[in-house]
Amino acid sequence: MLIKIERGWQLPERIATPEALFRNRRQFLKGMGAIGGALVADSLVLNSALATHDEGTNNDPSAELYPVWENKTFTLDRELTPEKFATHYNNYYEFGSQKEISKLAQELPIRPWTITLDGLVEKEAILDIDDLLAMMPLEERVYRHRCVEAWSIAVPYSGFPLQALVNLARPLGSAKYLVMQSFEKPEIARGQKQFWYPWPYTEGLTIEEATNELAFMATGYYGKPIPKQNGAPLRLAVPWKYGFKHAKGIVRFTFSEKRPRSFWENIQGSEYGFWANVNPDVPHPRWSQATEKFYGPNGVMRMPTQLFNGYGEYVATLYSDFAKREPLYM
Numbered sequence: 001m002l003i004k005i006e007r008g009w010q011l012p013e014r015i016a017t018p019e020a021l022f023r024n025r026r027q028f029l030k031g032m033g034a035i036g037g038a039l040v041a042d043s044l045v046l047n048s049a050l051a052t053h054d055e056g057t058n059n060d061p062s063a064e065l066y067p068v069w070e071n072k073t074f075t076l077d078r079e080l081t082p083e084k085f086a087t088h089y090n091n092y093y094e095f096g097s098q099k100e101i102s103k104l105a106q107e108l109p110i111r112p113w114t115i116t117l118d119g120l121v122e123k124e125a126i127l128d129i130d131d132l133l134a135m136m137p138l139e140e141r142v143y144r145h146r147c148v149e150a151w152s153i154a155v156p157y158s159g160f161p162l163q164a165l166v167n168l169a170r171p172l173g174s175a176k177y178l179v180m181q182s183f184e185k186p187e188i189a190r191g192q193k194q195f196w197y198p199w200p201y202t203e204g205l206t207i208e209e210a211t212n213e214l215a216f217m218a219t220g221y222y223g224k225p226i227p228k229q230n231g232a233p234l235r236l237a238v239p240w241k242y243g244f245k246h247a248k249g250i251v252r253f254t255f256s257e258k259r260p261r262s263f264w265e266n267i268q269g270s271e272y273g274f275w276a277n278v279n280p281d282v283p284h285p286r287w288s289q290a291t292e293k294f295y296g297p298n299g300v301m302r303m304p305t306q307l308f309n310g311y312g313e314y315v316a317t318l319y320s321d322f323a324k325r326e327p328l329y330m
């Protein structure tokens with residue numbers, strides 16, 4: 001993600017407390033020592049990552065679940081992005097701010113992995129990921145993915161409708177938002193040692209968005225378990241919204257009456273808002289969103305951005321109540 005370098009005095013209030021600074025000082029000092037080496041290491045990482053492109057899915061215990069049936073309701077207006085590109089050009093700040101994190105992400109243990117369902121639900125629950133996978137109706141869908149940085153890809157996800165998880169959780173009538181939180185393991189994910197980021201990665205949807213038929217929980221990618229760098233074992237896919245809404249490595253779903261403050265909103269709310277619906281006519285404060293760089297089988301192509309990333313027929317009606325009152329497209 002492209003962000004402005006924050007000065008200390010611009011840190012989000014929540015993390016700039018003396019207590020937080022004190023608690024993290026040792027990690028901070030350790031992190032500083034690593035920065036010089038990191039630049040060199042990252043280019044080595046890219047080379048070795050590209051050499052072993054099916055890393056990560058070999059030992060996944062859910063491997064025998066895939067491939068799953070193809071839901072043909074969702075179609076593409078372009079060819080798929082090559083798997084090798086989609087699995088080696090990533091955003092996953094837990095592992096660093098560069099695109100080449102696929103190798104580092106292999107350190108994340110994805111078993112055992114539990115999912116907590118809590119907040120405004122009939123009964124809070126902690127589920128083992130493999131039990132959850134066994135309960136959910138798995139299918140494959142092809143979706144386009146549009147990052148706020150203006151690059152895009154088209155990929156086959158396997159997984160289940162988020163609606164199925166919401167039904168399983170049985171939220172109370174008072175729940176208005178679904179909050180998703182990613183894992184927190186600073187000892188493994190070196191980006192989480194950077195205490196000025198508001199970890200854990202947090203995202204949210206309204207319940208209406210979460211139960212829209214497009215909202216999908218991805219557990220597979222290209223007909224196999226989803227690789228760690230793409231968000232194993234569980235990541236969100238909401239293709240009408242910018243990529244930063246698609247939380248990876250989710251461990252908790254909380255039903256809430258209050259709108260959560262998401263990770264990027266916390267860092268730079270004027271650039272990365274809660275709604276983040278794709279709109280070619282609403283520029284990012286520092287660049288245009290009129291076109292995107294699509295990474296396809298023939299390399300990169302400039303293409304026009306579409307309203308709601310081309311998914312308006314499914315989601316445009318979700319926003320009629322909010323029109324003009326909220327920054328829906330940032």
Ligand SMILES: Nc1nc2c(c(=O)[nH]1)N[C@H]1C(S)=C(S)[C@@H](COP(=O)(O)O)O[C@H]1N2
Pocket residue numbers: 001086089090091092093094145146147148182201229230231243244245246247248249
């Ligand atoms: N936990 C977590 N989830 C995340 C991110 C992140 O840094 N941490 N980056 C987001 C952004 S900006 C994008 S574009 C997508 C990228 O997903 P991909 O690497 O599978 O294409 O992941 C999103 N999910």
Ligand SMILES: [Mo]
Pocket residue numbers: 001091146147148149242243244
């Ligand atoms: Mo993104």
